[in-house]
Each structure stands twice: as C-alpha cells, then as structure tokens.
Amino acid sequence: MEIVRNIFFFVIALSILVAVHEWGHYYVAKLCKVKVLRFSIGFGKPLYKRITSSGMEFVIAAIPLGGYVRMLDGRVDEVRPEEESVAFNFQPVWQRIAIVAAGPIVNFIFAIFALAAIGMIGQQFAKPIIGEIIEQSYAASSGLSVGDQVLAIGDHETSNWRDVTIELSTYSGEDVIPITVKTDRGFTQTLNIDIAGWKIDPEQSDLFTALGFQPYRPEPTKTIGFIQADSPAQLGGLQINDTFEKIDGTNVENWSQTVQLIEQLADERVILEVLRNDELVELEVTIGSREDQPEAGFLGINPIQEPWPQEYVQEVQLGFFAALVEGTKQTWRLMGVTLEMLGKLLTGDVSVKNLSGPISIAQGAGVSASFGIVAFLSFLALISVNLGIINLLPLPILDGGHLLYFTIEWITGKPVSEAIQEIGFKVGGVLLFMVMATAIINDILRNI
Secondary structure, eight states: OHHHHHHHHHHHHHHHHHHHHHHHHHHHHHHTTOOEEEEEEEEEEEEEEEEOTTSOEEEEEEEEEEEEEEEOOTTTSOOOGGGGGGOGGGSOHHHHHHHHHHHHHHHHHHHHHHHHHHHHHOEEEEOOBEEEEOTTSHHHHHTOOTTOEEEEETTEEOSSHHHHHHHHHTTTTOSEEEEEEEOTTSOEEEEEEEOTTOOOOTTSSOHHHHHTEEEOOOOEEEEEEEEOTTSHHHHTTOOTTOEEEEETTEEOOSHHHHHHHHHTTTTOEEEEEEEETTEEEEEEEEOEEOSSOTTSEEOOEEEEEOOOOGGGEEEEOOOHHHHHHHHHHHHHHHHHHHHHHHHHHHHTSSOGGGOOOHHHHHHHHHHHHHTOHHHHHHHHHHHHHHHHHHHTSSOTTSHHHHHHHHHHHHHHSSOOOHHHHHHHHHHHHHHHHHHHHHHHHHHHHHHO
C-alpha cells in the first residue's frame, strides 16, 4: 500500500513540475509568435490527446518522467517560406534564449508561490532547541549545550529545524561550522564546531547524529499512539491509547524501559499488562523481530509524546505580500544551496552516494503528502528548484546547453556548427546517463 501511495504522489508531483516547466517554454514561445506543434507531459504512448484551437496537439503520455514542447523548427521540419516567421530557428537569438530559459525560470517562480502559499496557510514550528549532546562528538567539543537555541549558521538565520538542516548540509567538506546560539539563560554566543575531515554520508547516521546532537523532543509516554498494520501489536490485540504497565511480569516505568524489554524478547510469547479505559487488561502477544536485526524484538508501535512546552514552539502565518517576500527569500536560498552542493559534488566534498533518483523522489513525495498539504508544497518547491538548476547546467542535451550555444551565437554573430552541436549532444547525453544511472543505483542500494 505504501508503494502504491508513493508511486501515485510521485506521478502527481512530477506531472505538476513538468507541466510548469514546459508551460514556461510554451508561454514565451507563444509571446514570440512561434508555432507550437505539441505540448507533451510524459513520453511514449499517448494516454490522452487533444487538438487545441490553435492546432497544437496536447498530449498526456504513458511514461511520466519528463515532457517537452515541440515547436516548428527548420532544423527538423520542412518549413514553407510563408512559415519562416513562426519557426523557432528563424527567430532572433534573444527570443530563442528567452524561450529556452523560460522553463527553468518558471520552475523558480513556482517554488516562490508554493513557499508563499505555505506562509499564508500558516504552520507551527518547533524552535531549533538542542535536546541532547552526544559525548565525544563534534558538537560536544564545540561547547554546545542542551537547551541552546540555534539562531544562525554562518550568515544565515535559522528559525526552524528545516533551516538548520539546509545550512548544515552546505558545510560538508569544510573545517568549521560557525553556529550562533541563544543559551537557556538568554545569552547569545557564536561557537565553532570543528569538523575537519567530516563529510555527509547518507549510509551513515543522520546529519544531527553525525555532528553529535539531537533536536529537543517531548518525552514519550508509555501510551500507544500508533500501531502498524499487520504488526505483532495489532495481531496481539493491542489498541491505540493502551498504556503499558507490565511486560512478562516486569513493571515498566517509562517508554525507554518498554523498548528495552521488547527488544530483548524477539520471537517470544509474552504476557503484556496494559491499562485500557481505566481497566487492567492482560494480552498474550508474540513479539516479532526486525528484518535487519533478527535478534531485536519488534511490536510495531509508536508512543504518544508529552505536550510541547509552549515556549518551544512558534506559529507563523503571513499576509500575501509578506509571504511572497518570504517565498522569494527561501527560493533564492534553496537555489544557492543547490549550486553549493553541486559544486561540492564536483570537488568530492560531497559523496556521489548523496545523489537521489526516482525511487527516493517517489518516497519523498509519498511521505510529504502523508504529512499534509504544507509538507507536500515544501517538497514540490524543493524539487522544482532542483529541476530548474539542473536544466540550466551547460550540458547540450539540457536547456543550459541550448542556452550555451545561443549565447555563443549571440557573441560571435554566427550559429555553432551542426557538427559541434551533434558532438555536444552525444557527450551531454552520456554524462546525463551516467548521473542518472548513479542516482538509480544509489536508490536501489538504499532500499535493498
């Protein structure tokens, strides 16, 4: 069921972003009076086809991994003399540049409006307050303390943990992370986390654990808040809001002890005593085991947490213009971070293991959608920015490669020869295939 959900929202997300991107090309082409022959979302066999009033063919195709706008072009079409004024290759070079650049630009504009919509909807954030420092870690040696609130990393302010994650990721391969915090006593100070030799590695622990700290989270209770479908807990008759009292005769005082006891009883049949509607209930349950750790017991439950302290959360809701400004700022920062990470991939400061392909994107789409419209819009904005940046890379098979050729033509006054363009397309295709293959292999290795 989870796979179906992920695929469904992956198709929805990619279709939206492809439609946005291709609409940019289409809209500017129409402004420049270029004849558009086909607007396709997806590749392959058409699932839906319609001829518009202008004679353009609108298509939704079977393979939802891209799309294209096909314009009348003398390089591939037979153009009659009376049609030269509406053919793409006969347009002034600045118009061709505008048409090609419009796709990525509209991706950035879409991200601005998606993030602005989030600001207008409003959301509640957990303030970036540190809840745990791991001994003998980068964070511990820097002087960070439990209760510190992260105000900024480098020159960039951080109002929530998403901001913190984005900014920390840009320091992979650096020697020091400058971090400004407000202590639990109200003092502001800037500390340096010495990270010489540290790099982001997706196969290792998460970003916070790798640096040696964890966000503050309310303490979990002994009460069940979630039960996984077809799990040992569900099969054994446990219910949401059951509170653990005893496991095989041992009193449990907190959630941590509950987890420890369960993990020690893999594949064993035990008696659980839980409080249900103020009554003590005994259940005979067979503890399961984890696929990756057969010796560790598993029930398939999550606890209810204690309420968040009011001073640890903030609610943000903006008016239209303020949200638009904030969306623009966030999009600009995402663009900068994406470029920084691409640069670090080229220099080796970020491992190619961090590249993600369609499987990871599908998982991200499904998970974000399950958290609601705000999380899904945030995911769309992030992918839209990445799509725009990647399309501007100077690879001849991408928009950026076409822009490179047109810029050379603009400077020299004559187009790049077809022979050179053909070589460029082949080289660009091979490079793009290598990147995509690496990303897909990474996806497979993460999920086996």
